[in-house]
Amino acid sequence: MSYWSLRLDIYHQSLRQWINSLRQISLGLVALFPLALPALALIPLLAMNVLLDAKSENLLYLQTLWAYLLLCFGWVRLQREGILASQFSNYLHSLPVSSSYKKWTDLGVMLYASNILIGLPLVMLLMMLYGKSDELAALSLSTIASELIPAIVLVFLSSYYALVALYRPFPWLSLLVFPLLSVLFAGHLAKGQWLTLWCAFLFIERQLPAIRFNLPDWPQGLWRLFIEADVQQPKSEALRQFSFLLLFLLLQICFEQVNPDVKPYAASILSFVSAVLMASGLLNTQRLTAQWQYYLGSLPLSGMRLQVSACAYVLMKALPALLLLAISQMFLVQHWINWILFFVTTLMGILLLAHRYLLAPIVMAILAITVSVVVG
Amino acid sequence: MATNSLYENGQVIVLEFDQIALHYDARVIFEQFSLAIPQPRVVISGANGTGKTTLLMLAAGLIAPQAGQVTFNGESVLSSQVKKQIGISATKVALPGFLSVKALLEFHAGQFGCSAEHALIDDFKLKQYFATKVADLSLGNYKKLSLVTAVMHQPQLLLLDEPTNGLDEQSLLVLNSLISDYPGQVVIASHQSMAADSADVRHIALKREGVTHT
Numbered sequence: 001m002s003y004w005s006l007r008l009d010i011y012h013q014s015l016r017q018w019i020n021s022l023r024q025i026s027l028g029l030v031a032l033f034p035l036a037l038p039a040l041a042l043i044p045l046l047a048m049n050v051l052l053d054a055k056s057e058n059l060l061y062l063q064t065l066w067a068y069l070l071l072c073f074g075w076v077r078l079q080r081e082g083i084l085a086s087q088f089s090n091y092l093h094s095l096p097v098s099s100s101y102k103k104w105t106d107l108g109v110m111l112y113a114s115n116i117l118i119g120l121p122l123v124m125l126l127m128m129l130y131g132k133s134d135e136l137a138a139l140s141l142s143t144i145a146s147e148l149i150p151a152i153v154l155v156f157l158s159s160y161y162a163l164v165a166l167y168r169p170f171p172w173l174s175l176l177v178f179p180l181l182s183v184l185f186a187g188h189l190a191k192g193q194w195l196t197l198w199c200a201f202l203f204i205e206r207q208l209p210a211i212r213f214n215l216p217d218w219p220q221g222l223w224r225l226f227i228e229a230d231v232q233q234p235k236s237e238a239l240r241q242f243s244f245l246l247l248f249l250l251l252q253i254c255f256e257q258v259n260p261d262v263k264p265y266a267a268s269i270l271s272f273v274s275a276v277l278m279a280s281g282l283l284n285t286q287r288l289t290a291q292w293q294y295y296l297g298s299l300p301l302s303g304m305r306l307q308v309s310a311c312a313y314v315l316m317k318a319l320p321a322l323l324l325l326a327i328s329q330m331f332l333v334q335h336w337i338n339w340i341l342f343f344v345t346t347l348m349g350i351l352l353l354a355h356r357y358l359l360a361p362i363v364m365a366i367l368a369i370t371v372s373v374v375v376g
Numbered sequence: 377m378a379t380n381s382l383y384e385n386g387q388v389i390v391l392e393f394d395q396i397a398l399h400y401d402a403r404v405i406f407e408q409f410s411l412a413i414p415q416p417r418v419v420i421s422g423a424n425g426t427g428k429t430t431l432l433m434l435a436a437g438l439i440a441p442q443a444g445q446v447t448f449n450g451e452s453v454l455s456s457q458v459k460k461q462i463g464i465s466a467t468k469v470a471l472p473g474f475l476s477v478k479a480l481l482e483f484h485a486g487q488f489g490c491s492a493e494h495a496l497i498d499d500f501k502l503k504q505y506f507a508t509k510v511a512d513l514s515l516g517n518y519k520k521l522s523l524v525t526a527v528m529h530q531p532q533l534l535l536l537d538e539p540t541n542g543l544d545e546q547s548l549l550v551l552n553s554l555i556s557d558y559p560g561q562v563v564i565a566s567h568q569s570m571a572a573d574s575a576d577v578r579h580i581a582l583k584r585e586g587v588t589h590t
Contacts, residue, residue, distance in 0.1 A: 220482070220483070220486050221483070221486055221487070224479070224483060225472065225475070225483055228472075228474055228475050228479060229472070229474050232474035232509075233474065291470075292470060292471075292472050293438075294433070294438045294466075294468055294469040294470065295469050295470060295471055295472065297436075297437070297438045298436055298437075298438060298459065298462070298463075298464050298469055299456075299459065299484075299487045299488070300456045300457065300459040300460040300487065300488060301456055301487065302456045
């Protein structure tokens with residue numbers, strides 16, 4: 001077996017473990033959409049329409065680009081251990097393989113893992129170059145640039161964030177702060193100017209020292225325990241927040257393109273999925289209390305206090321998502337009421353029905369639809 | 377059998393198992409098991425699988441029996457108030473490995489409303505590991521930390537499962553001194569001879585067919 005085959009086998013094994021752990025965690029999104037993975041493959045295809053069109057509106061373009069790059073970064077980040085074979089790093093370092101070959105293998109496995117997300121923009125760019133090869137000589141440089149820059153930037157940024165996902169800390173400045181600002185002030189600059197600024201922020205970010213996140217002394221008690229657990233094992237919480245952000249961005253893109261009559265329905269879907277997704281954070285704390293059940297059982301804590309603290313902690317973690325929903329103004333009053341109902345029923349479902357917890361919000365959704373039909 | 381007993385407000389402090397039944401699937405661990413322990417020092421011995429650790433877990437209220445009840449001073453050990461009077465150190469009671477030693481001690485002290493400072497931390501030389509994750513501690517240091525968490529709130533009932541495992545000679549001396557001088561009741565499940573192994577100690581030998589007193 002070659003080194004490359006071994007690395008691919010390790011990656012496949014890690015992918016199987018990851019998918020199994022997702023099933024065990026029963027994250028709201030995964031449980032809600034058994035067809036989520038095939039749908040994931042469609043997202044890049046849909047995004048290409050907007051991202052490769054030099055005439056697409058600034059706001060739509062920037063939102064789509066942000067969602068695409070988040071997807072690209074998150075997809076690779078979630079598979080990082082498998083791509084880099086971190087679990088077997090000591091053994092792999094003991095092999096007589098040159099460091100450059102190891103680096104190329106890392107890159108190869110990363111391209112294999114990210115496949116369509118990086119491959120598709122690259123193929124599209126090559127197709128554009130090939131298709132316009134006759135015209136290129138006749139066109140001015142500025143025309144060529146305006147036609148090809150979106151595709152070139154997309155290939156560059158998606159490759160860059162895939163590499164950052166493997167080797168560097170979370171790019172909070174260029175993948176959170178800057179895109180948020182660009183979406184808020186999309187109309188103030190031209191598309192090319194925004195992309196130049198984006199690249200400038202990449203450069204600035206690379207010069208900044210890595211931020212060391214130290215927890216302050218507050219809060220203490222059970223919340224401290226929950227926070228420390230999330231900080232030490234951030235994967236499932238990061239996946240939940242990432243899924244929300246992606247869903248939010250995609251639905252917001254839809255929001256701007258659909259008929260105003262359809263918007264309340266899109267908001268209802270977002271209300272249901274985001275509430276279930278955020279409330280499913282309780283599964284983390286349930287797993288934590290199950291893992292350390294004897295230690296927690298030895299403390300003078302009632303089961304009720306433990307559960308109430310866990311639910312309050314889950315609500316606290318949902319606050320950034322709620323803030324984003326509030327800023328977006330996508331929800332009407334009825335959506336906020338539904339969100340609260342879905343959130344509470346999901347919590348109740350997790351506490352009372354364990355793995356069949358989705359039944360509770362689904363029943364609530366059916367009731368909400370029935371009431372809205374009857375009332376009006 | 378030892379004759380001396382612990383007293384509080386004129387009442388004998390008693391750990392009592394009353395008609396306990398505990399099964400794991402088809403395997404019977406305890407059936408109509410009754411035992412009263414008023415003695416201040418008790419050593420429970422027995423071959424592997426006779427239920428030594430399970431008995432301590434029942435005494436700490438960490439496992440609920442399928443029938444009968446376990447009481448300490450007449451109150452069920454399952455009550456969260458009674459748990460303030462109980463401390464347990466056992467491998468099965470895994471400490472949250474993702475916390476640092478300091479964070480765990482502070483959390484634990486906060487839950488029991490006691491100080492996170494304890495002489496045993498210095499005696500066991502644990503301060504140098506305050507920044508270390510609990511999961512990264514060696515077996516010996518993990519055992520020391522587990523003993524500190526069991527003792528730091530000065531419980532009336534101290535339950536120690538194989539407390540000498542992994543401890544070096546210096547730490548064994550500290551442990552023996554702790555057990556000898558401890559003001560409350562100490563129940564130890566161990567196969568090793570230790571300071572508590574003296575004439576004043578009640579020995580309980582667990583066998584597959586039941587309990588034997590020595």
